[in-house]
Amino acid sequence: MSIDSLAPPVQLRNVVRQFGQQRVIDGLDLDIAPGEFVALLGASGSGKTTLLRSLAGLDSIDSGQLRVPKARAAVFQEPRLMPWKRAWKNVILGLHIPDAKARAVQALTEVGLAHRLDAYPATLSGGEAQRVALARGLVREPKLLLLDEPFAALDALTRIKMHKLIIELWRKHTPAVLLVTHDVDEAILLADRVIVLADGKIAEQLTIDLPRARDTGQEGFQAIRARLLGLLGVEVEVPASAAAVGVRRFAHG
């Protein structure tokens, strides 16, 4: 392995982003290790999306240091496929590689869409379109995969399938993942580490040590959930015995 692949793909030091007088990101430090799955929780306006956009290169920062790998991909809440391109052409859009079609077929097969190669986005269901978007991200072999509430618009059943799929793909391609979500359960189910953002800073981070594959009925799950919800300002009752199992608190800063 080269030195580059061992260095943390994401390194943020004292990052500030402000709109007018309001500091949306206010002196943020963050490292993401290679292949680490990080979930970012936070109330609306906490700066999650701004942070993700900065990492994706869609937004600049006002001060501080931001290091991200060149090979990165983003999947948004809406699939953002080009409606005029068939699924496979969407997947390889912007790629300059020989044998692009074969790669597209391979990527779409991976997400279970081998039968929809030639479909126009308008004919895909929400889940299918989002899987095409995932294939489009992963075909670039990113070192960092940015997911901006990618499952928020999907129905509950589709979401469960997508959770399974994203873990499979993450294991196979081993990118570092930053998942922005509102869904506390989703964050605990998927991530190695959950970061709670408040007022543009990391308010808290928890390493999730629960063994995979995870489910919400797992021992310790509810305790973490209650803790995270508490941090987000939602109080829930937890049986005392379940509390503080499998939670390791991180000091930040």
Next chain:
Amino acid sequence: MTEKSLNPSSFSIDKAASPSGEPSGASRLIPDWVRNWRTPDVLLRLLSPIALLLLWELASQLGWIPQRVIAAPSQIGGTLWAMIVSGELGKHLLVSLQRALLGLSIGVSIGVVAALITGLSRRGEVILDSPMQMLRTIPSLALVPLFILWFGIGEFTKVALIVTGTTFPVYLNLFSGIRNIDPKLIEAANTLGLNRRELIWHVILPGSLPSFFVGLRYSLGISWLALVFVEQINTTAGIGFLASDARDFMRTDVIVICLLIYSVLGLLIDGLIRTLERFALAWRPSFVRN
């Protein structure tokens, strides 16, 4: 087991067995195909125009409508046939179509190029958009006197007038089409690493194509309209000439034929554009579903 669960009578709809279906004595004498007869919609639609035509013909024959007001349908039909057979109509039609197509293709080309310049670059917009907006407010027909002074009364003036009429619909629609592309798609393209040229080719141009077609339709309509007008200036051929010539000789039948040709050609061209759209915009939900 499958036989039991798939018992057909349990879910098939049997019209004869339905409670209201008990045939009465009278209706049993009428054969089924007569009772079930449904007049095709097309025929129903044609019914009132045909009735109107017959009424018109009758009124003409009885002398209620003088020929100098409007000719009888039968006379119009006869004249049309004679003009087709003699090749006169074909000759004028060809001349008109050539004019319209030439003017249209130049006008649309100018509109497309201008829209690409202003749509794709800020500087282009600053430089080119305001003169285009000023020019578009001038009705092209108001330019006739000026154009005649500049270019004379020859073919050039006629085509130039069609050009000025057809440039702006394409320009305005394509420009707004380019500017109204979903910024989310542009963002997605940026995260995918598309360069400027690829962004234009893969995202902006295909995304603005629907607006281009809207503009093209307007331009086609206008080219047709302009034709009626410019062919009254010193012409010896073309549908517009035919109409103004007929006016001088009070040939209402020929005038009606010219009107018919304008509308039929308008419909044909619109159909052509529709077909083009069906291929070029095959990805649109409305076409995908069909």
